Amino acid sequence: MKQDYYEILGLSKGASAAEIKKAYRKKAIQYHPDKNPGDKEAEEKFKLAAEAYEVLSDPNKKARYDQYGHSAFEGGQGGFGGGGMNMDDIFSQFGDIFGSAFGGGFSGFGGGGGQRRMKGSNLRIRVKLTLEEVANGVEKKVKVRRKVKAEGVDYTTCPTCHGTGQVTKIVNSILGRMQTSAPCNHCGGTGQIIGNRPAGADAQGMKVSEETVSIKVPAGVADGMQLKVGGKGNDAPGNGIPGDLLVMIEEVEHETLKREGENLHYDLYISMPDAVLGGSKEIDTVSGKVRIKIEAGIQSGKILRLRGKGISSLNGYGAGDLLVHVNVWTPRTLSKEQKDFFERMRDDDHFSPKPEKSDKSFFEKVKDMFS
Template sequence: MNKRDFYEVLGISKSATPEEIKKAYRKKAIEYHPDKNPGNKEAEENFKLAAEAYEVLSDPNQRAKYDQYGHQAFEAGGFGHHPGGMNMDDIFSQFGDIFGSAFGGGFGGFGGGGGGQRRVKGSNLRIKVKMPLEEIVNGVEKKIKVKRKVVAPGVRYKTCPTCNGQGQVMRVTNTILGRMQTATTCNACGGAGQIIESKPKEADAYGMIMADETVSIKIPAGVVDGMQLKVSGKGNDAPGNGIPGDLIVAIEEVEHPELKREGENLHYDLYISLPEAVLGCSKDIESVNGKVRIKLEEGIQSGKILRLKGKGVPSLNSYGVGDLLVHVNVWTPKNLSKDQKDFFEKNLSDVNFAPKPEKSEKSFFEKVKDMFS
């Protein structure tokens, strides 16, 4: 199923400035806010989708990845953003400041100013995963041990008496414009809406302990160095009835000793001897999934590029697979015996050794142009 374009969701162009993105999101969020559309599921989904679009487009790194790879940059393998993927607590906790006092000052969870209980979100965790080229080409499922904060067994919470579980305290002040109502985070519970009633001695002041957990991460084929994937709910837990943070997985590509990556294409330098170039030969070429045998015609020229279709890296957007480009380099010997030197000296003026580039032979600059196009 095709996902709606994030720029279309917010009604902006792809060249929109950060301020235009923020303004467009605020307009959409107010239009579809649950307080204005009680019981309207369609409005709620549009509200979530607008928040998701803003989450991506307001972050320069996320926006660059989305512009290049679309939704696949975050969705493949179950990661990250997808329409409806954010819940209401995520939205209110992350972007509530954008609404200002549009709904009576601050949000307390579902329904905003309607009195719902606020749920705090735990902090995110970040890890870096090193991936060799073989794993990038084929995709992989990794099991990573993560140390994260979890609610300790035996912890009991109770409703915060200061804010009555709202996580916020409403204050009314008199100004020249009249009585103004504002909401501030409750100091007693830190915005969680609950406080510790009892806890084991090994738990911290919030009832949390550190625990190891093995997380299974499905990484799709075609990821690029620096890309970040999100595993929802595998960050630190939040106290009380809070929702867990996310695990952010940063991809680090390990350089291959022989293959060089350029987008979806791979490059391989093949060195052959002068006799091999003259007589032709067969060679085993290194590829990601094993060796590939190719045949070189007699009289092959140095600088020739052979293209092996479909032997490169899969596109993250499922647009196909790149190619393996083999660059032929004829190695000229530096140390020759007397007989070898005599042979070449005798043939210096031989017409068969005189350069005769054919019209079909491309220049170096033409080859570079073709390579990048």
């Protein structure tokens, strides 16, 4: 079982953004590879702290984590928030957090002075899911057009910035000598320049390629939720790290079932004879059709609860319920014979309303439905 992100950083759940950043910096400096060379345990703690910070520092991800825990990110494959981080990801994303603690900031794995590794840009797509796919989970295969390094391209270290991607200048001012850093103009901040560019490659040695990507969608996702497939975004030039594929979930409305969180609602219309005599009816569920029993004398507005027939919990804590709302259909047109029958029954004692104390009012039913 994965360790709680707040526990990793030594925080309580209500921690502010400033407290989260401060706690992460403390942990990152404590377990930084430069301070703990060859210490695998420190390296793992360094990675865990970075993974926790990546989620808790993002308001949207933090809200999802607070609600669903680690299950909110189970659709991702690798990368942040989805099962493991690597040093290149950490340094490329959060190197500035370390400030001057390790020789003037981040310049690559292993401390200052090394070559910079850029991360490729992320790609974003929408994936439409039926209610059945949302309820049961599904694996989707999608075609993605992404930038990859062209075959045969090679890169050399930029002679201007020596692979750091930054150039430092010392300027004399009225306040004294000041040091400034800026992206290298020669390599565009990548730290590398193209030695050989194959035909069809762009100025960075990249070309567009179509690839089929498999996305594992866990049961219980919701409309608007975002999953991540690590490393399936655009490649970065040189020895950079690929970006990620961000997958936005779009839930297709079901014809007869309405979703409310983990519960589902179904409107069942029955005739007067069915309400009086009882019987059975076939209804839709996310796992197929089922037949339910209609008791004789059932009242319009009755709610039948089918436990566990709703949407699976994203946390893995079972599933919601299917609430069947019974509506007795009153015919609008009748034959003379039918009218005569109801005229005779108008004053019949069996047709007179006699609500019992156990028959809840509409407002009580609504209260029960949302409790």
